[in-house]
Amino acid sequence: MAVFVAMTVGWSSKLGLDGRLHQVAALDPESGAVLDADAQAGAHNVLLLGVDTTTGTDPGSDTIVLAHTPADGGAPTRLSFPRNLEINRPPCQGWDPAARAYLDRTVPAETRTTIDTAYRSGGPACVVRVVQQLTGLSVSGFAAVQLDGLADMAGALGGLPVCLDRPVVDGVLGTVAPTAGAVTLDAGAAAGVVRARHVQGDGVGDEGLVDRQQRVLAAALDGALSTSTLLNPFGSNAFGQVLGTSVVTDGMDVDQLLAAALTLRGIGPETPFVTVPTAAETNTRGNAVLRDREASALFKALRTGAPVPEPAPASTAAVPAPSTITVDVLNASQRTGLAQDVAARLRAVTFGIGSVANAARPATDTVIRFSPDRSAEAQGVASAVPSARSVPDATASGVLQLVLGDSFDGTIRAIPPTPAGGPAPGPVSGACS
Incomplete structure (x- = not known):
């Protein structure tokens, strides 16, 4: 029963x-x-x-x-x-x-x-x-x-x-x-x-x-x-x-x-x-x-x-090495000196830095603005700055800007030399079968 x-x-x-x-x-x-x-x-x-x-x-x-x-x-x-x-x-x-x-x-x-x-x-x-x-x-x-x-x-x-x-x-x-x-x-x-x-x-x-x-x-x-x-x-x-x-x-x-x-x-x-x-x-x-x-x-x-x-x-084609990427860094946030700080940290992981300045207007979002001829380099910047959103500009040329808004979370990371579209790293050994 x-x-x-x-x-x-x-x-x-x-x-x-x-x-x-x-x-x-x-x-x-x-x-x-x-x-x-x-x-x-x-x-x-x-x-x-x-x-x-x-x-x-x-x-x-x-x-x-x-x-x-x-x-x-x-x-x-x-x-x-x-x-x-x-x-x-x-x-x-x-x-x-x-x-x-x-x-x-x-x-x-x-x-x-x-x-x-x-x-x-x-x-x-x-x-x-x-x-x-x-x-x-x-x-x-x-x-x-x-x-x-x-x-x-x-x-x-x-x-x-x-x-x-x-x-x-x-x-x-x-x-x-x-x-x-x-x-x-x-x-x-x-x-x-x-x-x-x-x-x-x-x-x-x-x-x-x-x-x-x-x-x-x-x-x-x-x-x-x-x-x-x-x-x-x-x-x-x-x-x-x-x-x-x-x-x-x-x-x-x-x-x-x-x-x-x-x-x-x-x-x-x-x-x-x-x-x-x-x-x-x-x-x-x-x-x-x-x-x-x-x-x-x-x-x-x-x-x-x-x-x-x-x-x-x-x-x-491989994602360009950071040392071959030059990016402009603009501060659109309310944090004084943020562009200079981020530029220094990007240099530390071997990125080239162009102009460092304040943006023309404040913004909430952190974005990577790029022209079509620099889309591969923009992917490299996106890998290093995960809180940034990529925004292509089809009308421009030679543009690659990191615009730091209030949403920037402080994360800057080094880029592993992985080919574009290549295989993702395997799982940690012994983790899951």
Whole structure:
């Protein structure tokens, strides 16, 4: 009888969690954008977004990852889309992120915008449409998870056991997790781990950030579906409340969401992590540009079950050494002498310094202003000053300025000699398997 009661309580709790998921219409399996439909039969493609809503009422997609499992049950592939990937967004039904509901109006198409605008403008259906148009893959499941919700999940479960490949020491947030390996994250640490974008050792791109977000999500769902949680109605209810306000999904229950998170985390068979091929340098709008030939080959391989092609090097050109970069430093903050101080610190890590002066007007943001002919050098400055936002100026030439606003966090770091588009440093030895 006791076993029966426990099974009943656990099953009831699990059904309760399923009922908390906020379901919306997102999938479009009959879309004309789906290619090689017969070859795709039996394959699963789950699109998972990590959405940050703390920077305003208009949330963008922080991470966009597709978990592809082939029809033959072979090893899955994690396909990551850079949030600044330039696309031509189709017209989409409007989306209210606060109400998590569609609006009775159409958002017009927009050319030369970024992929993260698809969710903020048109919600789940729009980002599914964009991904299917880009890849020809049929998306069979969708979930968007608010990043602040992951921190709340950690609090509801009394901490999340997570294995980290390296310490999370971020150039903007500071030390979030001081050690690699098995750690238990409280709500504050979980919030930092899923937002840390400038972590030492991560290398180029967002692969490290995406991986950490999926590890935290998988740990949260794994903990929620553990026997001890399901048999504790109070704990399960607390987690369910967070789940209900943090997750938007279509075509998935809690078990399927957990399976997708575990796939993205790389648990089970070896799971390749593939980033959509882009050019080594951003364009004049600061956006990543798809390498059409390599991307088409990759997408076709996923659709047809062929081996995933080895990524071609984005460029043989290296990021310029700091000693070859000369940058002007301007103070737009309220801190007297900041430009001189930062210029001295940049010289200490071998940058060349041009003019050092006060900006024409005060500013809050710290930005790197650059002309197209100096975009590679601007990437070098961005690596050294992680709190700066890059702002290209297509009308200028010969311009490279670091404008220090009130947002400057004081971080200046040396640049490792890594080729542009080259492989990211591997994980800390012995940290996680």
